[in-house]
Amino acid sequence: MVPLCYCRFLDRLQLRELKDSLIIFCTDVFSAMLIRATGQNLRLAYLFSLESLDLVKQIEVSEILSSGDIAALIYLWNPFTIVACVGLSTSPVENMAVILCLYGACSRLIPLAAFGWVIATHLSLYPAILIIPVIFLLGCGPDAPPRKLFLQRHQQEEVLNQSKLPLGFSWRPIIHFAFWALLWSVYVLVLCGISLKQFGGIWEMFKSTYGFILTVEDLSPNIGVLWYFFAEVFDFFRNFFLIVFHVNIIFMILPLAIRLCHRPCFLAFVYIAIFSMLKSYPSVGDSALYLGLLGWFVNELADMQFSFFLFCGYFGVSLLSPVMHNLWIWRGTGNANFYFATAMVYACLQIILVVEGVSAMLNHDRKLRNLTTGKPRDAKS
Amino acid sequence: MATFINFKALVQLLLLPCLLLCSSIAYNSSSVKATMHTNNWAVLVCTSRFWFNYRHMANTLSLYRTVKRLGIPDERIILMLADDMACNTRNKYPAQVFNNENHRLNLYGDNVEVDYRGYEVTVENFLRVLTGRHETAVPRSKRLLSDEGSHILLYMTGHGGDEFLKFQDSEELQSHDLADAVKQMKEKHRFKELLIMVDTCQAATLFNQLQSPGVLAIGSSMKGENSYSHHLDSDVGVSVVDRFTYYTLAFFERLNIYDNASLSSLFSSYNPSTLMSTAYYRRDLYQRRLEEVPVTNFFGSVMETIHTDAAYKALSRKISDRSESQISLDQSIHREERRMLININVCDEIHDVSTEGQEDDSKCPWSAFYRKMQKIENVDSLVNYGLVAMLPFLVFSTWLFH
Numbered sequence: 001m002v003p004l005c006y007c008r009f010l011d012r013l014q015l016r017e018l019k020d021s022l023i024i025f026c027t028d029v030f031s032a033m034l035i036r037a038t039g040q041n042l043r044l045a046y047l048f049s050l051e052s053l054d055l056v057k058q059i060e061v062s063e064i065l066s067s068g069d070i071a072a073l074i075y076l077w078n079p080f081t082i083v084a085c086v087g088l089s090t091s092p093v094e095n096m097a098v099i100l101c102l103y104g105a106c107s108r109l110i111p112l113a114a115f116g117w118v119i120a121t122h123l124s125l126y127p128a129i130l131i132i133p134v135i136f137l138l139g140c141g142p143d144a145p146p147r148k149l150f151l152q153r154h155q156q157e158e159v160l161n162q163s164k165l166p167l168g169f170s171w172r173p174i175i176h177f178a179f180w181a182l183l184w185s186v187y188v189l190v191l192c193g194i195s196l197k198q199f200g201g202i203w204e205m206f207k208s209t210y211g212f213i214l215t216v217e218d219l220s221p222n223i224g225v226l227w228y229f230f231a232e233v234f235d236f237f238r239n240f241f242l243i244v245f246h247v248n249i250i251f252m253i254l255p256l257a258i259r260l261c262h263r264p265c266f267l268a269f270v271y272i273a274i275f276s277m278l279k280s281y282p283s284v285g286d287s288a289l290y291l292g293l294l295g296w297f298v299n300e301l302a303d304m305q306f307s308f309f310l311f312c313g314y315f316g317v318s319l320l321s322p323v324m325h326n327l328w329i330w331r332g333t334g335n336a337n338f339y340f341a342t343a344m345v346y347a348c349l350q351i352i353l354v355v356e357g358v359s360a361m362l363n364h365d366r367k368l369r370n371l372t373t374g375k376p377r378d379a380k381s
Numbered sequence: 382m383a384t385f386i387n388f389k390a391l392v393q394l395l396l397l398p399c400l401l402l403c404s405s406i407a408y409n410s411s412s413v414k415a416t417m418h419t420n421n422w423a424v425l426v427c428t429s430r431f432w433f434n435y436r437h438m439a440n441t442l443s444l445y446r447t448v449k450r451l452g453i454p455d456e457r458i459i460l461m462l463a464d465d466m467a468c469n470t471r472n473k474y475p476a477q478v479f480n481n482e483n484h485r486l487n488l489y490g491d492n493v494e495v496d497y498r499g500y501e502v503t504v505e506n507f508l509r510v511l512t513g514r515h516e517t518a519v520p521r522s523k524r525l526l527s528d529e530g531s532h533i534l535l536y537m538t539g540h541g542g543d544e545f546l547k548f549q550d551s552e553e554l555q556s557h558d559l560a561d562a563v564k565q566m567k568e569k570h571r572f573k574e575l576l577i578m579v580d581t582c583q584a585a586t587l588f589n590q591l592q593s594p595g596v597l598a599i600g601s602s603m604k605g606e607n608s609y610s611h612h613l614d615s616d617v618g619v620s621v622v623d624r625f626t627y628y629t630l631a632f633f634e635r636l637n638i639y640d641n642a643s644l645s646s647l648f649s650s651y652n653p654s655t656l657m658s659t660a661y662y663r664r665d666l667y668q669r670r671l672e673e674v675p676v677t678n679f680f681g682s683v684m685e686t687i688h689t690d691a692a693y694k695a696l697s698r699k700i701s702d703r704s705e706s707q708i709s710l711d712q713s714i715h716r717e718e719r720r721m722l723i724n725i726n727v728c729d730e731i732h733d734v735s736t737e738g739q740e741d742d743s744k745c746p747w748s749a750f751y752r753k754m755q756k757i758e759n760v761d762s763l764v765n766y767g768l769v770a771m772l773p774f775l776v777f778s779t780w781l782f783h
Contacts, residue, residue, distance in 0.1 A: 197760065
């Protein structure tokens with residue numbers, strides 16, 4: 001159904017560039033299929049954990065939505081994804097690499113996960129932090145309530161049924177992953193070195209790609225917040241603020257990893273949302289990725305607050321932001337503050353989404369804990 | 382809990398290199414990039430008016446002629462003359478300005494472009510030229526459009542004193558004004574190196590307050606000394622040149638554009654007994670050794686050219702470019718030799734032997750691979766094959782290890 005709608009959409013506009021964007025369109029469809037597969041994997045894991053906690057009767061299984069289908073549909077029909085596809089951006093390719101990595105890690109296909117991670121890091125630097133959720137996924141398995149919940153449950157019943165306990169952390173898949181990641185990165189770097197010999201070699205490539213991302217040389221306006229800031233910072237403080245902005249992403253890694261280590265896919269979602277917001281050159285293609293991945297957690301995040309506010313906010317910002325850009329750059333009647341205001345609102349909305357998402361997930365865990373410890377609480381409230 | 386500590390260590394291990402990477406990249410961007418010397422500018426200022434200050438005009442015009450002769454074009458010279466001597470009513474030789482009583486050289490020739498004339502030469506305009514802060518209507522020919530690769534020669538002559546220079550007989554440029562302007566120029570990257578040459582009484586005091594790096598300054602006399610004129614031209618009726626400028630010109634008249642006399646030879650050519658004052662130069666702000674700096678770095682416009690065989694190659698890989706050009710040259714010679722081989726059996730056998738030799742090498746895969754890599758035209762296809770081969774390798778490895 002979805003490919004048919006896409007094809008009709010493309011034919012209606014009848015532009016040659018859209019037919020050239022067939023590759024990107026296929027990339028998007030492939031990513032959606034991978035999201036669906038991973039979502040089904042997560043749903044199975046969720047059902048398995050419910051079963052092992054003996055909560056199957058208290059939480060209606062039929063109410064558990066098929067998160068894979070929902071996530072895939074959200075990703076494909078997201079206006080941001082469509083805009084990125086029509087604009088022939090390379091964001092869909094970067095998104096596909098990230099999704100490939102997560103799919104490989106969820107399905108224990110270690111070479112695939114390593115490939116996805118290496119390619120995602122090579123294309124844009126920030127997915128490197130996804131190594132932590134991937135390690136958790138390979139070591140522990142997909143999302144599940146905290147391990148101590150299982151131990152508590154079985155201590156209560158004094159029955160240690162091995163088949164119902166989730167596996168402990170194992171290092172072997174991690175070592176495999178490290179080996180494959182090393183192999184793929186050597187492959188990619190050798191190819192880059194060969195093709196760039198005339199242009200200054202690998203070091204020139206790193207300076208132009210990673211160096212450019214980290215030093216934020218070009219201050220063209222974008223939907224992020226760094227350009228406005230760095231346009232007015234004094235040169236003396238520029239390096240300091242560069243470090244501050246990048247450490248802003250880095251220092252959130254550790255606490256989130258500690259708190260959400262039992263839910264690696266959700267941790268990956270939070271990391272993707274954070275670096276999509278705080279990266280030096282964000283775009284709506286990056287938002288398309290985490291908004292799609294939000295669909296994996298429809299069951300757990302059903303009670304998220306401010307969801308309607310966020311939806312209206314995203315809608316409003318995506319309408320106002322091009323208008324303000326046009327006013328400033330093309331008509332000359334506005335100024336940078338108009339456009340930057342929409343960028344700030346966008347950043348605020350992303351922050352609210354992340355914060356509310358994490359608190360809703362933790363509330364869900366708390367609810368599961370209360371149900372397993374048998375406190376008199378209705379499961380449906 | 383033991384697993385938690387392992388994770389912490391892991392995450393810390395990941396934090397450290399990221400921080401190091403950020404800091405090293407930040408440090409690299411903050412360290413002074415060696416800018417290339419790309420152009421030369423000259424700002425020549427004569428600050429005195431009235432007929433009896435003829436020699437200051439002649440000083441400035443002589444230096445203008447020298448600087449143009451050695452290569453700096455008019456677009457990059459800002460000439461400021463406070464009065465008009467050539468067309469002065471007192472000038473016996475109308476439209477001619479001489480700096481020697483033998484009248485050999487007419488300094489006011491056909492192509493003198495004066496940018497600031499008469500009452501436009503003020504301290505305010507001078508500082509505006511240096512700092513680049515003009516009104517919007519000022520034309521480009523009156524602006525000092527230097528950039529971070531510029532070497533600037535600043536020559537000032539007139540009447541001066543202890544830490545000041547007199548402009549138009551009515552205002553003064555003080556040494557801290559000049560130092561402030563130079564500091565602003567340095568902040569705005571308006572020069573790579575600056576040579577200040579001052580020919581006035583007590584000239585060396587004018588750059589007492591300078592602090593910016595990359596500045597070299599020479600004055601015709603020290604504190605308490607006067608700078609004297611060289612000789613009186615009885616025909617024109619006034620002194621026509623100052624001693625310091627006269628000996629500077631004597632040094633430059635011996636040079637042409639191809640000589641590479643150094644700044645230290647210029648500075649050591651001043652003899653205090655003939656100058657009747659001590660020419661003092663200040664080099665503590667200048668990092669390079671004066672013996673290595675050719676005078677044409679400031680007084681002329683001689684640029685270093687880098688020859689590259691092909692266009693659009695990165696400048697930083699000069700060495701690899703040369704080696705690649707040598708390799709391609711060798712290959713082309715080899716190909717030519719092959720073409721020159723006539724159909725003689727012996728030559729054919731040699732040809733076959735050489736190809737066989739190549740095939741033998743290919744049995745050792747590394748040398749064949751390396752030779753293949755050096756052929757530039759094969760690189761793109763190799764990379765394409767590599768990229769395409771990645772997908773089946775991925776599928777195969779995934780199937781094998783699932």
